[in-house]
Amino acid sequence: MRLRRFLSIVPKTVQLWALVIGGCMLLIGxxxxxxxxxQGAMLQTMSVYGSGALVFGIVxxxxxxxxxFVFADARRRDMRPILWVLVAALFPHLLGFLLYFVLRQPIAAACTKCGLTVPNHLRFCSWCGASLVPPDSASGPRTANPLQGASQ
Ligand SMILES: [Zn+2]
Known part of the structure; x- marks a missing residue:
């Protein structure tokens, strides 16, 4: 389920806030x-305002x-989470979200020695200095396509 995976990344506090904000909007409506x-059309007016507020609250x-999601995802990719949340929030027409998904880095790997997150492109841990390249691929020339290298 993609929705479940999406929600598992979103922090629990943010999920709670989304619920509270949506609920408040419905209440305000x-x-x-x-x-x-x-006096006469109480129910109709309330249902019109209520359904409008419900849609607005859900959105x-x-x-x-x-x-x-952007905040938590940027953090595990070792990008600047606050900056990317601001970009996603402030760019109009969801352009910030688009920009984030175009520019986002691969998920940062955890250092095998100290366990801290390190960007994928580094060969050494920036925290403890341990080598992040597996021993067998560290020696010898690196081939761009492993299948191509094996067939030769
Ligand atoms: Zn380390």
Whole structure:
């Protein structure tokens, strides 16, 4: 399930915030409907405002979840999470999200010695200095395609 994988990355606090913000918007819509309604058409006005607020609340909640996803995903890819959340939030028409998915780095690997996350392109851990290249591939020329190298 892709949704479950998506939600497993989004931090729990962000999920809670999305729920709270969405719920608040629905409540505000219902209250606004209640305040503006005439005596006769109370239920209709409230349901119109309520359903509008529900849609708006759901969209906002999804948006908050996506920002949470960008934050957690950027962190495990050793990119700047705050910066990317701002980019995703501030660029109009979801352009920030698009930019993030185009520019994002591969998932950072954990150092086998100290366990801290290290960008994939490094050959040595920047925390403890341990070699991140497996011993067999460290020696000898590296072939771009391992299958091609084996067939020769
Ligand atoms: Zn290390």
């Amino acid at each position: 219902l209250v606004m409907g209640y305040k503006t309604a005439d 906002t909640a999804i948006w908050v979840l996506c920002l949470g």
